Amino acid sequence: MLMTDTTRPVIELRHVSFGYADRAVVRSIDLDVRPGEVVALLGPNGSGKSTLVRGLLGLTDQLGGEATVLGQPLRDLSERYRIGYVPQRHTLSGSVRATVEEVVAVGRLPHQGWFVRRTPEDRRAITEALELVGLAERAGDDVSTLSGGQQRRVLIARALAAEPDLLIMDEPTAGVDEASQRVLAEVLRRLTASGRTLLIVTHEVAALRDVVTRIVELTSGRVSFDGTPERYAEHRREQIVGSHPCPPTDPPHGSHLPSAGPLSTGADHA
């Protein structure tokens, strides 16, 4: 890893705006993410989560402010592979014939280039990534024989094989059954135990309650909450109580004051 300063934030945003053409969607936000933090990025649909993430990946325009990622100005970041990305609702196409290992090996390309034999270092990184996501036994299987949740894990392994300093995941647990969600949460727990810095866009923070160390909530392109999961649960309760100032003592049959739950997001589950 090239980043030697372990105290400097991995992401430093000062009054940063990201958007499309000249329309700012994420507006003048400040955000520091330090090494080893596991940040859940929450917010209602359309609040700008993907725009922020895509901005960090250099895929949406930075329209203002100062953005520093991995110690370099975002606009000049040369080694983009140092930011790993697992895209939203993405599984592997059934039309592609490739083994699990072959897909994961694609993650090594920034290090090795095409037509270059795998080095022992490549093989180690691929094996470690497969072990981390619990798919070492399936390395030789065709990816099309895997379930949606397993394919999601293959994509996480592919991102990990590049050995990124920062891993960004867009809705890693969305669209898979509950059992797969639990396995994915366990994979994320293992990742965090290994000290990786994670930024996870999610509507399903309850599934990741043991994993995240911090919650950042966006509302209409601005940071509306930034704090611990415990503090976020209080924040949600306060919001719910605030929107129901006089809860009836004897609610009509079938109705109830919504519980914030320990980590419910209140987000619109599209």
Ligand SMILES: Nc1ncnc2c1ncn2[C@@H]1O[C@H](COP(=O)(O)OP(=O)(O)OP(=O)(O)O)[C@@H](O)[C@H]1O
């Ligand atoms: N390629 C694009 N060009 C122009 N506007 C876009 C583009 N992608 C998203 N937007 C707009 O940016 C705003 C924020 O969208 P974004 O996808 O960042 O929200 P989000 O919080 O990730 O939503 P969701 O939870 O539904 O994924 C929306 O008004 C959307 O229409």
